[in-house]
Amino acid sequence: MPQEITIxxxxxxxxxxxxxxxxxxxxxxxxxxxxxxxxAPMLQQADLTxxxxxxxxxxxxxxYTKKNHRTGFYMFNCPDELAQALKDTGFDVLTTANNHxxxxxxxxxxxxxxxxxxxxxxxxxxxxxxEDAQQFxxxxxxxxxxxxxxxxxxxxxxxxPSHQTWCxxxxxxxxxxxxxxxxKKHVDLAVVCVHFGVEYKHMPSLKxxxxxxxxxxxxxxxxxxxxxxxxxxxxxxxxxQFVVYSMGNFISTTLNNNPYTRNGVIVQLRVTKDEDGRxxxxxxxxxxxxxxxxxxxxxxxxxxxxxxxxxxxRQAGKKGEELRSAxxxxxxxxxxxxx
Numbered sequence: 001m002p003q004e005i006t007i008x009x010x011x012x013x014x015x016x017x018x019x020x021x022x023x024x025x026x027x028x029x030x031x032x033x034x035x036x037x038x039x040a041p042m043l044q045q046a047d048l049t050x051x052x053x054x055x056x057x058x059x060x061x062x063x064y065t066k067k068n069h070r071t072g073f074y075m076f077n078c079p080d081e082l083a084q085a086l087k088d089t090g091f092d093v094l095t096t097a098n099n100h101x102x103x104x105x106x107x108x109x110x111x112x113x114x115x116x117x118x119x120x121x122x123x124x125x126x127x128x129x130x131e132d133a134q135q136f137x138x139x140x141x142x143x144x145x146x147x148x149x150x151x152x153x154x155x156x157x158x159x160x161p162s163h164q165t166w167c168x169x170x171x172x173x174x175x176x177x178x179x180x181x182x183x184k185k186h187v188d189l190a191v192v193c194v195h196f197g198v199e200y201k202h203m204p205s206l207k208x209x210x211x212x213x214x215x216x217x218x219x220x221x222x223x224x225x226x227x228x229x230x231x232x233x234x235x236x237x238x239x240x241q242f243v244v245y246s247m248g249n250f251i252s253t254t255l256n257n258n259p260y261t262r263n264g265v266i267v268q269l270r271v272t273k274d275e276d277g278r279x280x281x282x283x284x285x286x287x288x289x290x291x292x293x294x295x296x297x298x299x300x301x302x303x304x305x306x307x308x309x310x311x312x313x314r315q316a317g318k319k320g321e322e323l324r325s326a327x328x329x330x331x332x333x334x335x336x337x338x339x
Contacts, residue, residue, distance in 0.1 A: 001275070002272050002273060002274045002275065003142050003143045003144055003272070003273045004142070004270060004271065004272045004273075005047040005048060005141045005142050005144050005146075005270075005271050006045075006046045006047050006048075006268060006269065006270050006271075007046060007047065007048045007049075007050065007146070007191075007222070007268070007269045007271060008042065008043050008045075008046035008048070008049045008050070008090075008266055008267065008268050008269075009049070009050045009051070009224050009244075009247065009266070009267045009269070010043075010049075010050075010051045010052075010247055010250040010264060010265070010266055010267070010289075011051075011052060011226050011246065011247030011248045011249055011250050011264050011265070012052050012054045012098075012226050012227070012229060012247075012248070012249045012250060012251075012252060012264075013051055013052060013053050013054055013055065013082075013086070013094075013250050013251050014054045014055055014076065014100070014229075014249060014251065014252040015032075015055050015064075015076065015078040015082060015251065015252075016065055016076070016252065016253045017063075017064055017065045018253055018300065018302075019035070019251070019252075019253060019302055020064050020078060020079065022300050022301055022302055023035065023081075028060065029081075030079045030081040030082075031081065031085070032081055032082050032085035033085045033088060033089075034301070034303065035085070035251060035302055035303055035304060036085060036086075036088075036089040036251075036303075036304055037303070038303055038304060038305050038306060039089065039266065039289065039304045039305075039306050040088070040089045040090060042266060042287065042306060043089055043090035043091065043266070044089070044090035045090075046090065046268065047141045047142060048092050048093070048139055048141050048146060049090045049091050049092050049093070050091070050092070050093045050094075050095065050148065050191070050193070050224065051086070051091050051093075051094055051095070051250060052094070052095045052098060052150075052193065052195065052226045052250075053086070053094040053095065053096055053098075053112070053116075053123075054076075054098045054099075054100050054195075054226070055076045055077065055078045055082075055100055055103070056076070056077050056078070056100070056101065056103050056104045056108040056109065056111070056112045057077075057078060057079075057080050057082065057083055057108075057111060057112045057115045057116075058077045058103075058104035058107070058108030058111050058112065059077075059080075059108075059111060060079065061077055064076065064077045064078060064079075065077075068156070068157075068158070070157075071156055071157040071158070073099075073156040073157065075100070075103035075104070075156075076100050076103050077103060077104055077108065080115050083115050083116060083119050083121065084119060086121070087119050087120070087121055091121060092121070092122060092139065093121070093122045093123065093124065093137065093139060093148055094116060094121055094122075094123050095123070095124055095125045095148070095150035095193045095195075095226075096109075096112060096113070096116075096123050096124070096125045096126040096150070097124070097125025097126055097150040097151050097152040097168055097169045097170075097193075097195060098125075098152045098195040098226065098227065099152055099153065099154045099155060099156045099195065099227065100156065101125075101126050101152065101155065101168060102155040102156070102158040102160065102168070103156070103158070105158070106160075106161055106164060106167060109126050109167060109168070110128045112126075113126065113127070113128050114128075122137055122139060122148075123137070124136075124137035124148050124149065124150045124193075125149075125150030125151065125152065125168065125169050125193070126167060126168045126169075127166060127167055127168075128167075130166050133166040133167070133169075136149075136179075136182075136183050136186065136187075137149075138186060138187055143273070144188050144189060144271060144273050144279075145186065145187040145188045145189070146187060146188070146189045146191060146271075147183045147184075147186065147187035147189070147190050147191065148191045148192075148193065149169070149176070149179055149180065149183060149190070149191070149192045149193065150169060150192075150193040150194075150195070151169045151170060151171045151172075151176055151192075151193070151194050151195065151196075152168060152169065152170060152171065152195040152196075152227075153170070153171050153195060153196045153197075153227065154170070155168065155170075171194065171195075171196055171211065173210075173211060173214055176192070176211070176214075176215065177214060177215070177218050180192065180215065180218050180219065180220060181218065181219075184219055188273055188277065188279055189221050189222070189271055189279055190219060190220050190221050190222070191220075191221065191222045191223075191224065192215050192220045192222070192223050192224070193223075193224045193225075193226070194208075194211060194212075194215075194223065194224070194225055194226075195225075195226050195227045196208050196211060196225065196227055197225065197227050197228045197232065197245065197246060198228060199227065199228055199229055199256070200228060200229060200230055200255075200256055200258055200261070201228055201230070201232075202228075202230055202231065202232055202260075202333050202336075203232065203233070203336070203338070203339060204225075204232055204233070204245040204246075204338060208225070208245055209338065212225075212243055212245070216237075216241055216243070220241065221240075221241055221242070221279065221281065222241070222242050222243075222269065222281070223241075223242070223243040223244070224244060224247065224267070225243070225244055225245040225246045225247065226246060226247060227246065228245075228246040228248075229246075229248065229249050229252065229255055229256075229258075229261045230246065230248050230249075230258065230260045230261060230263070230333075231246060231247070231248040231260070231263060231264075231265060231329070231330050231333040231334060232244070232245035232246035232333065233245055233333065233334060233335070233336045233337070233338050234267070234284065234286070234334045234335075235338060236281075236283055236284055238283075239280045239281060239282075240280070240281065241281070242269060242281055242284055244265075244267055244284075244334070245338070247264060247265050247267060248260070248261070248263050248264040248265060248330070249261055249262065249263070249264050249291070250264045250289065250304065251264075251291060251302075251304055252291060253291070253293075253302070260329060262290055262291040262292075262326075263288065263289070263290055263326045263329060263330050264288070264289040264290075264291075264304070264330075265286050265287065265288055265289060265330055265334065266286070266287040266289060266306065267284055267285075267286060268284065268285040268286075268287065269281055269282070269284050269285075270282040286330070286331060286334055287306050287307065287308065288306075288307040288326060288327040288330035288331060289304050289305060289306050289307065289326075290304075290305050290307060290322065290323055290326040290327075291303070291304055291305075292304075292305050292319065292322070292323075305323065307323050307324075307326060307327040307330075
C-alpha cells in the first residue's frame with residue numbers, strides 16, 4: 001500500500017527581549033508555552049514539523065539581546081525553556097544554520113545543540129564535532145525516509161573559528177550540491193532549508209533564484225527558505241517539487257518598523273510513496289499566522305495565531321481586521337509570480 005505523511009514547516013523563531021520578558025513567571029523562570037498554544041494542535045497533528053531556530057540557547061543572562069558595536073548587528077540569546085515549549089508545540093526538527101547561530105560564539109552554538117539533544121529534538125546545520133558534521137539528519141516517518149539539510153548565508157560577520165569551519169553549513173553551492181547528491185542515496189525525500197535572501201524584501205534576489213534553480217536541478221524535493229523576515233513566493237512543480245523562498249517569521253516582534261514581520265505561514269505538504277518507491281508531493285496548503293500582542297496587567301502577552309481560510313471573515317473588531325489583513329497579504333505574496 002502507498003505510504004503517506006504530512007510535513008509542516010514554519011519560518012524564523014526569533015525571540016527578542018520583550019518576548020522573553022513577557023514569558024517570565026518569577027525571578028528566573030520562564031514559560032513560553034502560551035505563545036504557541038493556538039498553533040500547537042496543527043503542528044502536533046503533522047507527522048514531521050520543521051522550524052528555524054534563529055537564536056542560541058547559550059545559558060542565563062541578565063540581558064538576552066545585545067548589540068555588536070563592531071558589526072552593527074543585534075545578537076540574541078534565549079532561556080532554555082524555549083526548547084521545551086517548541087518540543088511540546090510539536091517540533092521534530094529545528095534547523096540551526098542561520099546568521100544568529102554564532103551570537104554567543106562557538107560556546108553558545110555548542111550549548112544550543114546540547115539543549116536540543118537533551119530534549120530529543122533533531123537538528124541540522126550546525127555541529128559540535130567534525131564527525132557530527134559528516135552525518136546527515138534523517139527522519140524515518142511511516143516508512144518514508146526524509147533527509148534534511150540546512151545552510152546559512154552568513155554569521156553576521158562573527159568569525160567562525162579557523163580550526164572549526166565545519167561547525168556551520170554556509171551557502172557554498174559546491175558543498176550544497178555535493179551534500180544533496182550524497183543525501184539522496186540514503187533517503188526517499190530530500191528537504192533543503194536555506195537561510196538566504198535580503199531582509200524585508202518580498203521578492204527573491206538573483207542569488208536566491210540561482211541557488212534554488214541549482215538545488216532543484218540536482219534533485220531537491222522540497223526547499224524551505226528563511227531569513228528575509230517577510231513572506232516571499234512559493235512555487236509548486238506539480239507532484240514533484242516545492243519551493244518557498246521565505247516563510248517569514250513564525251515568532252518575532254515587529255522588526256525594522258515593518259508590520260509584515262509579524263506575519264508567517266504554516267506550510268503543510270502531503271507526501272506519498274507508492275509501491276514502487278516513487279514520491280509525489282500534493283499541492284501545498286498554507287495557513288497564514290500572525291503574532292498578536294495584548295496589553296495585560298504586567299505588560300504585554302504575545303501569541304502566534306493561525307488564520308484559518310474559513311471563518312476569519314466572521315471575526316469582528318480590530319483583531320479580526322488585523323488577522324484578515326495579515327492573511328490576505330501573506331497569501332498574495334505566496335502566490336506572486338517570481339520575476
